[in-house]
Amino acid sequence: MKRLAVVVVLAAVLLPACGGTDRPEGVVERWLISLNQGSAGQPQKYAPERLSQRILPNWASRDPGNLDVIEVGRGRTYLTTQVSLDPEHALVPYRVKMVNGPVGSGIVILHKRPAGWRVFALEPSAANLSVPSKGGQRIGRASPGVWLIGLGVAVALILVSIGLMSTVGRERPVPAR
Amino acid sequence: MAPERGPAYRRKLLRLLATATFFNGYDAFVLPFVLSLVLADLGGTEAQAGLIPFITTSGSIVAFFLAAQADRIGRKRLLLITIVGYTAGTILTALSVSLVMLTASQFVAQIFLGAEWAVAITIVVEEFPSNDRGRGLGILAAMLTLGGILVGILAFAGLGNSPIKWRAFYLVGIVPLVIVGLARRGMHETERYAAVRAGDPLGALDHTSLGEPWRAEFRRNLLAVGLLHFFRFISLAAAVFWWPYFAQQEVGMSVSLSGLYLALAGAVGAAGFVVAGKLMDRWGRRPTFLVYTSCSALFGVALFQIHSAVVMLPFLCLAIFFGLGSGCMTSAFATEFFPTYVRSRAAAWARNAFEIPGGMLGPLIVGLLGDHRSGPIGSIGDSMSVVFVVTLLPVLFIAWRYVGETKGVDFVSMDEARR
Numbered sequence: 001m002k003r004l005a006v007v008v009v010l011a012a013v014l015l016p017a018c019g020g021t022d023r024p025e026g027v028v029e030r031w032l033i034s035l036n037q038g039s040a041g042q043p044q045k046y047a048p049e050r051l052s053q054r055i056l057p058n059w060a061s062r063d064p065g066n067l068d069v070i071e072v073g074r075g076r077t078y079l080t081t082q083v084s085l086d087p088e089h090a091l092v093p094y095r096v097k098m099v100n101g102p103v104g105s106g107i108v109i110l111h112k113r114p115a116g117w118r119v120f121a122l123e124p125s126a127a128n129l130s131v132p133s134k135g136g137q138r139i140g141r142a143s144p145g146v147w148l149i150g151l152g153v154a155v156a157l158i159l160v161s162i163g164l165m166s167t168v169g170r171e172r173p174v175p176a177r
Numbered sequence: 178m179a180p181e182r183g184p185a186y187r188r189k190l191l192r193l194l195a196t197a198t199f200f201n202g203y204d205a206f207v208l209p210f211v212l213s214l215v216l217a218d219l220g221g222t223e224a225q226a227g228l229i230p231f232i233t234t235s236g237s238i239v240a241f242f243l244a245a246q247a248d249r250i251g252r253k254r255l256l257l258i259t260i261v262g263y264t265a266g267t268i269l270t271a272l273s274v275s276l277v278m279l280t281a282s283q284f285v286a287q288i289f290l291g292a293e294w295a296v297a298i299t300i301v302v303e304e305f306p307s308n309d310r311g312r313g314l315g316i317l318a319a320m321l322t323l324g325g326i327l328v329g330i331l332a333f334a335g336l337g338n339s340p341i342k343w344r345a346f347y348l349v350g351i352v353p354l355v356i357v358g359l360a361r362r363g364m365h366e367t368e369r370y371a372a373v374r375a376g377d378p379l380g381a382l383d384h385t386s387l388g389e390p391w392r393a394e395f396r397r398n399l400l401a402v403g404l405l406h407f408f409r410f411i412s413l414a415a416a417v418f419w420w421p422y423f424a425q426q427e428v429g430m431s432v433s434l435s436g437l438y439l440a441l442a443g444a445v446g447a448a449g450f451v452v453a454g455k456l457m458d459r460w461g462r463r464p465t466f467l468v469y470t471s472c473s474a475l476f477g478v479a480l481f482q483i484h485s486a487v488v489m490l491p492f493l494c495l496a497i498f499f500g501l502g503s504g505c506m507t508s509a510f511a512t513e514f515f516p517t518y519v520r521s522r523a524a525a526w527a528r529n530a531f532e533i534p535g536g537m538l539g540p541l542i543v544g545l546l547g548d549h550r551s552g553p554i555g556s557i558g559d560s561m562s563v564v565f566v567v568t569l570l571p572v573l574f575i576a577w578r579y580v581g582e583t584k585g586v587d588f589v590s591m592d593e594a595r596r
Contacts, residue, residue, distance in 0.1 A: 021555070022550060023549060023550050023555060025549055026551065027550060029549050029550075030550065037213055037216065038213065040220075063217065064213035064214060064216075065213065065432065069429060069430070071426065071429040099432075099433075131429060138427060139556065140547075140552070141554070141556050142556065142560070146559070147563065150567050151570075153567045154566055154568075154571060157567065158570065161404055161579075164400060165400060165401060165578075165579055168396045168400050
């Protein structure tokens with residue numbers, strides 16, 4: 001019963017953490033990765049065609065893998081004169097580098113709609129928002145609580161293993177030379 | 178008259194098995210590498226891109242039923258069947274005219290590849306003397322990594338730019354059939370298997386039941402080894418799958434630089450197999466496994482916490498060295514605890530029924546936790562590090578508490594005890 005209680009408690013802690021998250025940074029990243037898929041990509045799911053063409057002109061007729069670097073940093077809701085005060089807007093830094101050299105970077109502006117975040121504008125880079133390789137913040141990170149939960153799950157799996165092994169009897173030595 | 182099986186024969190046998198295993202590793206890396214080219218050529222969406230590897234990998238689970246046949250029809254015959262089957266699957270893949278045909282062909286290829294590994298390690302364990310088995314397993318396991326490196330080398334050499342584009346990568350898979358076709362006449366059935374078959378004319382031993390490895394006398398070892406395979410492969414497969422994404426998306430490395438790092442670290446990591454093979458013959462399987470797994474946990478966690486491309490390379494080398502190198506010992510655990518008449522089925526259970534599902538689950542868990550849009554952690558690097566902690570602590574505990582030592586195990590005595 002104690003083992004079952006541990007599993008139930010861990011599930012109760014973990015399951016709520018799995019729902020409800022929708023980061024705009026993830027949308028920007030999927031958009032850029034999708035652009036890099038050539039004709040197999042579906043960037044229109046995330047952004048209007050005119051913005052896709054600004055990042056990678058004629059993306060649909062290119063071979064996959066034209067972007068050698070795709071990097072997205074942690075964004076935030078940000079108040080500027082260019083964007084309304086609506087908190088449903090997000091600014092996300094990005095950096096791309098073409099295989100043949102040219103580099104592009106800047107800020108993606110997203111708008112939250114009922115179906116989720118959608119890209120609606122591109123702006124030049126801002127000093128206080130940058131990608132991790134340029135000193136910016138990572139999109140997400142594990143909190144100390146997550147590490148503790150991880151240790152708890154490891155202990156729970158050890159207990160499950162002990163429980164399973166207790167059902168199969170004693171050790172029988174193998175013949176040695 | 179019994180055929181001569183001296184060192185020269187074993188060297189030849191190892192070359193043959195190494196070739197087959199090399200292409201096992203090669204094939205595992207080809208599809209992820211060419212998938213975007215395939216989608217662009219045959220037409221397909223990103224959703225299908227996620228579905229295709231899942232379906233084809235499940236062929237390795239179906240391979241369980243084929244791999245288990247080695248105890249019934251013999252190791253040599255099954256090895257030849259797997260190589261012919263894999264070659265047919267890979268040729269059909271190269272000729273695919275639709276995503277459905279490509280997926281079905283790769284599914285078939287994975288069935289034969291999945292069975293090939295189980296029978297190859299069984300042959301090495303049975304044909305090599307006890308003080309040399311570790312080296313044989315080490316070389317065999319190293320081929321998995323070296324096969325993967327060949328994909329990168331061929332891509333760097335421009336094979337994808339050839340007139341037949343991605344299809345060229347699959348046509349390379351014909352090579353093992355040609356080599357085995359030339360070398361098969363000199364290959365014999367393993368001495369142990371032939372002896373056990375000859376010593377059981379009345380058929381007292383069950384050579385066919387898939388449940389035979391779960392008999393009371395084997396059950397404890399099989400469950401311990403199976404759990405160890407399962408937990409270890411969750412983190413290992415996830416790390417192999419997610420490292421390129423982590424390096425490119427979270428560290429900001431270019432695709433070409435991350436590919437170069439992987440090739441360099443893979444070459445260093447292949448030495449991990451060879452060193453592990455020697456150490457397990459000297460120290461024993463269990464102590465070597467505990468050292469390797471501890472180090473792989475340490476360097477694995479560190480690797481996914483590093484956000485500097487310069488610092489990352491040595492950690493990547495060490496993580497691959499210890500992480501993949503421990504595969505030598507798990508191969509020994511999956512075979513050396515079991516008598517010859519049931520050995521291949523035990524290896525099939527460990528590999529195809531425990532390890533492969535773990536390998537399918539690992540990337541999925543890390544992807545769900547670390548997804549930048551919806552994951553509760555939102556970082557592949559941190560999710561990967563947490564999964565290392567979650568899975569490798571149980572692996573260390575199981576190895577320490579439940580897995581015995583098989584160094585110097587005498588298969589003749591083990592087989593005679595079964596009569």
